Amino acid sequence: MDALPLVALVAGSAATAGLARRTPVPAPLLLVAVGLIASYVPGVPSYTLDAHIVLPLLLPPLLYTAAVDSSYLDLRANLRPVALLSVGYVLFATVAVGWLAYLLVPDLPLTAALVLGAVIAPPDAVTAAAIARRVGLPARVTTILQGESLVNDATAITAYKVALAAAVGEGISWGGGAREFLLASVGGVGVGLLLMVPLHWLRTHLREPLLQNTLSLLIPFVAYAAAERVHASGVLAVVVVALYLGHRSWQVDFATRLQEAAVWKMVAFVLESAVFALIGLQLPFVLKGLGTYSVADAFGYAVLVFLAVVVVRFVWVYPATYLPRWLSRRIREREPGTDWTSPLIVGWAGMRGVVSLAIAFSVPLVTADGAAFPARNLVLFLTFTTVIGTLVVQGLTLPLLVRVLKLPGRDRQADTLAEAQAQNEASTAAEARLDELLTDERNRLPEPLADRLRTVLERRRNAVWERLGAANPVTGESADETYRRLAGEMIETEREVFVRLRDERRIDDEMMRTLLRRLDLEEAAAYREED
Numbered sequence: 121m122d123a124l125p126l127v128a129l130v131a132g133s134a135a136t137a138g139l140a141r142r143t144p145v146p147a148p149l150l151l152v153a154v155g156l157i158a159s160y161v162p163g164v165p166s167y168t169l170d171a172h173i174v175l176p177l178l179l180p181p182l183l184y185t186a187a188v189d190s191s192y193l194d195l196r197a198n199l200r201p202v203a204l205l206s207v208g209y210v211l212f213a214t215v216a217v218g219w220l221a222y223l224l225v226p227d228l229p230l231t232a233a234l235v236l237g238a239v240i241a242p243p244d245a246v247t248a249a250a251i252a253r254r255v256g257l258p259a260r261v262t263t264i265l266q267g268e269s270l271v272n273d274a275t276a277i278t279a280y281k282v283a284l285a286a287a288v289g290e291g292i293s294w295g296g297g298a299r300e301f302l303l304a305s306v307g308g309v310g311v312g313l314l315l316m317v318p319l320h321w322l323r324t325h326l327r328e329p330l331l332q333n334t335l336s337l338l339i340p341f342v343a344y345a346a347a348e349r350v351h352a353s354g355v356l357a358v359v360v361v362a363l364y365l366g367h368r369s370w371q372v373d374f375a376t377r378l379q380e381a382a383v384w385k386m387v388a389f390v391l392e393s394a395v396f397a398l399i400g401l402q403l404p405f406v407l408k409g410l411g412t413y414s415v416a417d418a419f420g421y422a423v424l425v426f427l428a429v430v431v432v433r434f435v436w437v438y439p440a441t442y443l444p445r446w447l448s449r450r451i452r453e454r455e456p457g458t459d460w461t462s463p464l465i466v467g468w469a470g471m472r473g474v475v476s477l478a479i480a481f482s483v484p485l486v487t488a489d490g491a492a493f494p495a496r497n498l499v500l501f502l503t504f505t506t507v508i509g510t511l512v513v514q515g516l517t518l519p520l521l522v523r524v525l526k527l528p529g530r531d532r533q534a535d536t537l538a539e540a541q542a543q544n545e546a547s548t549a550a551e552a553r554l555d556e557l558l559t560d561e562r563n564r565l566p567e568p569l570a571d572r573l574r575t576v577l578e579r580r581r582n583a584v585w586e587r588l589g590a591a592n593p594v595t596g597e598s599a600d601e602t603y604r605r606l607a608g609e610m611i612e613t614e615r616e617v618f619v620r621l622r623d624e625r626r627i628d629d630e631m632m633r634t635l636l637r638r639l640d641l642e643e644a645a646a647y648r649e650e651d
């Protein structure tokens with residue numbers, strides 16, 4: 121097997137994603153555009169999305185990274201709007217978009233149109249997270265969009281299976297479809313609930329960080345495979361496990377957390393970059409399979425289906441936002457009020473992604489009676505153009521829309537104040553505990569070392585408050601920023617000395633690595649991670 125195409129895909133997509141960070145264009149859009157162009161460059165290998173690879177191998181880790189960084193408490197507080205979008209909207213879009221496609225596209229059978237509706241119903245988890253991070257949406261809107269995109273794939277995949285069974289002549293009823301959806305949903309959640317506690321127990325009882333991180337990499341695949349084995353939703357199983365582990369990540373030791381954060385950040389970067397590049401690279405395969413449909417006619421149908429997708433989302437979002445509030449006083453009292461701008465953003469942020477394409481590529485070539493699946497190539501083409509259309513049209517205009525509406529992002533000053541108050545309370549408790557420990561003869565320390573512990577506590581207590589204070593009039597830095605910069609300069613000087621001593625053979629490589637690791641840990645303590 122030639123590994124060069126895979127290496128080229130990963131290297132090229134990573135380089136493009138890195139380039140996107142230096143431009144105002146969101147990385148997903150640039151990756152798709154480069155993929156589209158590269159698909160027609162002579163010598164570029166052929167890449168075809170395979171649902172048997174994308175769904176079990178790419179989807180679990182992407183969902184896991186999105187879910188483990190999500191807030192379980194925020195999702196629980198917004199469970200009603202998340203459920204209305206991730207379940208209600210997907211089912212509504214499956215039927216509504218499918219019916220509109222049946223009316224708008226000549227010779228497209230209703231069963232095939234419903235398959236198309238299910239395929240393009242779910243907004244993409246990776247796209248939603250990437251765009252939300254880039255444009256700085258309000259916290260509640262971001263939570264709702266991320267929660268929707270975590271669960272809606274399970275709804276769409278189940279709806280697709282029901283629609284496909286009807287399209288290929290397996291004779292499934294509405295009641296049977298509802299039972300399959302219920303079993304998949306309840307089963308997926310059940311598998312996640314069964315796995316999450318033992319998996320967390322393993323994470324907290326393995327003492328070797330490398331083993332713990334190996335387990336972390338396996339968890340999404342284990343959860344997905346276990347659920348799919350019992351014909352339940354692997355998506356929901358992964359999300360349930362990830363939310364639980366993310367909520368209890370503080371119980372894992374610090375070395376594991378540091379390594380795990382770095383490992384998953386790299387995995388997410390590579391997979392997200394490759395996934396968006398793969399979307400663009402599908403164009404030749406999609407156009408080649410159009411068959412009897414002319415390109416001009418197919419693009420005309422694509423515009424109609426894209427408009428249907430956009431309109432149907434707004435048709436659902438606004439009533440789903442306001443009707444429950446009008447009908448229930450409890451909802452009005454429990455949930456914050458909203459104006460027309462938040463539903464507008466939620467409605468416009470419905471970008472589709474790789475999951476839709478992967479499902480579309482899994483549509484069989486023939487039905488149960490051996491006949492060709494009706495309009496399969498057109499379904500694949502319309503899925504592809506809808507994904508590209510939402511990424512380009514909505515993805516490019518969403519940041520502009522947020523700026524025009526002047527939506528309030530996170531209040532950085534309020535966040536810093538809350539952080540400072542929390543740090544002050546924690547440092548006060550730690551100082552009291554230190555004084556208690558130092559009264560025990562077993563913990564006797566020379567006074568300089570005891571003072572050093574107190575200085576570290578005081579440093580942590582003051583660091584956040586200093587960010588609220590006045591900046592240096594010369595550099596514009598806060599005292600905390602100047603401290604970290606000077607600490608970095610000192611550490612870098614020590615690092616250069618250790619390397620020079622190694623080069624002069626006054627210490628060996630093993631000792632140099634030990635000393636450098638100590639400096640690395642000190643530097644990690646001096647510098648907060650800043651996104």
